[in-house]
Every structure is written in C-alpha cells, then in structure tokens.
Amino acid sequence: MKYQNKWSSVIPHVREALTFGSIYLFVALINLRLKILLTPRWFNGRLAANHTELLAFQYQNNEQSRLLQFYIPEGLKRLLSISIENAYLIQRGLFIFLVLLCFHFYLRKWFNAGLAFGGVLFFIAVMPLSYMNDLQESTPLLLLTFLLALWAIRDQNIIGYVLAMSVGALNNETMLILPMVFVLYNFKDFKLKNLLPLAWTTLWTSLPAYTIIAIIRYITRDNPRLAIWWQFPQNIDLMKANLISSPLGWWDARFLFIFFLFGTFWLFAFLNYSKMPLFLKRAGFLIPVFVLAHLFGGVIGEVRLMLPLSFLVIPMSFFHLFPVNQDTPVGGL
Numbered sequence: 300m301k302y303q304n305k306w307s308s309v310i311p312h313v314r315e316a317l318t319f320g321s322i323y324l325f326v327a328l329i330n331l332r333l334k335i336l337l338t339p340r341w342f343n344g345r346l347a348a349n350h351t352e353l354l355a356f357q358y359q360n361n362e363q364s365r366l367l368q369f370y371i372p373e374g375l376k377r378l379l380s381i382s383i384e385n386a387y388l389i390q391r392g393l394f395i396f397l398v399l400l401c402f403h404f405y406l407r408k409w410f411n412a413g414l415a416f417g418g419v420l421f422f423i424a425v426m427p428l429s430y431m432n433d434l435q436e437s438t439p440l441l442l443l444t445f446l447l448a449l450w451a452i453r454d455q456n457i458i459g460y461v462l463a464m465s466v467g468a469l470n471n472e473t474m475l476i477l478p479m480v481f482v483l484y485n486f487k488d489f490k491l492k493n494l495l496p497l498a499w500t501t502l503w504t505s506l507p508a509y510t511i512i513a514i515i516r517y518i519t520r521d522n523p524r525l526a527i528w529w530q531f532p533q534n535i536d537l538m539k540a541n542l543i544s545s546p547l548g549w550w551d552a553r554f555l556f557i558f559f560l561f562g563t564f565w566l567f568a569f570l571n572y573s574k575m576p577l578f579l580k581r582a583g584f585l586i587p588v589f590v591l592a593h594l595f596g597g598v599i600g601e602v603r604l605m606l607p608l609s610f611l612v613i614p615m616s617f618f619h620l621f622p623v624n625q626d627t628p629v630g631g632l
Contacts, residue, residue, distance in 0.1 A: 316400065319416060323399035326423055331392045337430045342384055346434050350383050356518075359525045364515045367470040368437040387436055394439035398446060399423060405450050406614055409576060414621055418613045425560055429603035431553075438603050441471040445607040448477050452484055453578045461504050468508035473607060475512060476589060478505040483581040526598055534599040553600035557590075560602050561612050568615035575618050582611055 335341055352358040353369040362368065372386035379386070399419050406415035429438075444467030451459035460481065467474035482501055487493040534554065541552035549555055558565070572580065586608055593604045 312404075315412060316404070319403055319412070319419075320396075320400050322416075323403070323419065324396055326420075327392055327396040327399060330395060330423055330426060331388065333427050334391065334430050335388070337427075338432050338434070340432055340434055341387070346387060347383050349434055350387075356522070358522065360516075360519055360522045361472060362435060362437070362525065363519045363522045364512070365437040365469075365471050366515065367440060367466070368435075371440070372436075391436060391439050394443050395423075398439065398442045401443065401446055401450070402610065405446060405610065406617075408453070409614060410617060410621070414617060418617060421564075421613060422609045425609075426606065428556055428560055429601075429606055431601070433601070435603075437471040438606065441467065441473055442606060442609075444470065444474060445477070446610050448474065449480065449582065449610055452477070452481050452582075457500075457504060461507060464505065464508040465511060468511040469515075472512055473604075474508060475505075476585065476592070479588065480582045480585050481505075483584055484578055486581070528596055530598055531595045534594055537600065553602070556602040557599055557605060560605055561608075561616075564612050564616040567619045568612045571619040571622065572615075574622070575615060579611065579615050579618070583615055586611060
C-alpha cells in the first residue's frame, strides 16, 4: 500500500513532464535555429578557432575561466565523433531544453500547470532578444545552474545548492551572487544566536564555488580581459544615445534592450509584493543589485546578462497578473 501511494503521487508528475517536455523539446529546437541564424560565426570557422584557443588557455577572460563552456563540447566531440560546431549546438539545445523543463516545475511550487506553461513560454519568447553574433556559450548552462541553485535555496536543499553552485562556478562567475539570496531567505533577525549559524552555513556552502573561481582565475591571471572592468559611463552614454534616437530605430537599439527584455514585467514584479511567498519577497532584492552590478561592470547592451533574472521576475509578475489562479501547485520533481 505504501508503494502504491508513492507511485500514485509520482505518476502525475511523470505524465506532466512527458507532456510538457515534448512541447519544450520542439520549442528549444526552434530557439536553437534562431540563435544559429543570428550567429554567422558559428559555422564560418570562428567558433572552431575560439575553441582551439580556449583549449590551449590562450583566450581572453572571462571566457577562458569558464571551463565547462568549452570542455563539455570537447567531450561531446570526442564521444560522438562530430564536429566542434555540432558539439556546441548539442550543448546549447540540451541545456535550453532542460532549463525550460526545470523552470516549469520550479513554477509549479506556486502555480497551476497552465500558468507554469505560460511562464516558460514567456521566458523562451523573450530570449531571442538576447541573441547576437556572439559565441559566449556559457549562458545555457548558467541559466540551468542559476535556476537549480534558486530552487535549492527555496526548498532548503543544502546539498543541491552546493552542487549547483559548484558546477555553475566551473561555467560562469555570475553564480557567485547567489549567496546573497541564501542569506536573505534564511535571515531571521539580528540576534547573534541566529546570525552566527547563518554566517557559518553561508560560508561553508559558498566556499567550494568561490574556491573554484579563485583557482581558475589564478591559473588564467595573465589572460587579457575581453572588456574593461568599469563600464558605467559608456553604458549610460549609449543608453542615452539610443533613447533620444528615432523610435523607428528602437528595434535595433541594443542599449535599450534591457528595458524591452521584460517590458512591464519589470514593474509588475513589485506591484503585488506584499502577497508574495517569503522566498520571492527576499530573493526579489537580488534584482536591483544584479542590474546595477552589470550596469557598472558589464556591457549592458548584451542583454543575455539579464536572463537569469527571469526566474524571479516572471513568477513575481505572475502574482500580480494572476492573483486568483495560483492553485493546484506541486512541490517539484
């Protein structure tokens, strides 16, 4: 009887995963085609040349320090005896598919299947705005590990959090901002009896990821950077230039894409703030910090930098847009 009850609770999840997963598989394929079409350098030899330099540790940072970005395709190339271009293609397609499927069940904590499906489709609908003729292919795995780390923090899954952070650190340094969410969500008060355990737990759970990044950055310390550290003045100037240009040209105004990516969702995410679950209330503080950090230190016209915020902005916005339809949630996979 115990096993019957267990399987009766698992079967609906499996059925839902197969049903929506079959949709997300083709959506990921369509999305992959869009990325390839907008990236001529994928098959013109540039991707292969970059890959060779990355393997030789002769490329620029921060890409050189993103080990899984190029070691996973290299492994696929050797395992399947395929071209490196096709290996990168498989990597992107697979991780985007997994992001869509995992995002669906991440949303099911709060919403019914229909709203979870809608959230995933909104995410994949805006993603093409981030596509440009670039070859920084750490983004798909970053999205997956960022999502899984948020999920683990929300569900108090310490081991899952450490694993997601560690794998993510091997792929992209953006993961290092997530201990902020861990602290905010687990904070109780300013009493030492609560602060000290929280500080200790934050330290040891974050240490593997920070150690991985520190070691890699030390090894690649002599590699030049792709861009300068301080981008704020240039970002502001280019945003102003795009803003005062003709609205007929805004479709290609890259430095306004940060506003276009989520559109009014940027606003909706905070309109029903008081009625949101504690996790979203606390994690929502990451949004302005994340944006400002990239405004100061990133090229804000590369709007793919904002994609990890989807996993907060979308569910937060849904609590404003659909206040009476957040029923029949499930706990996760």
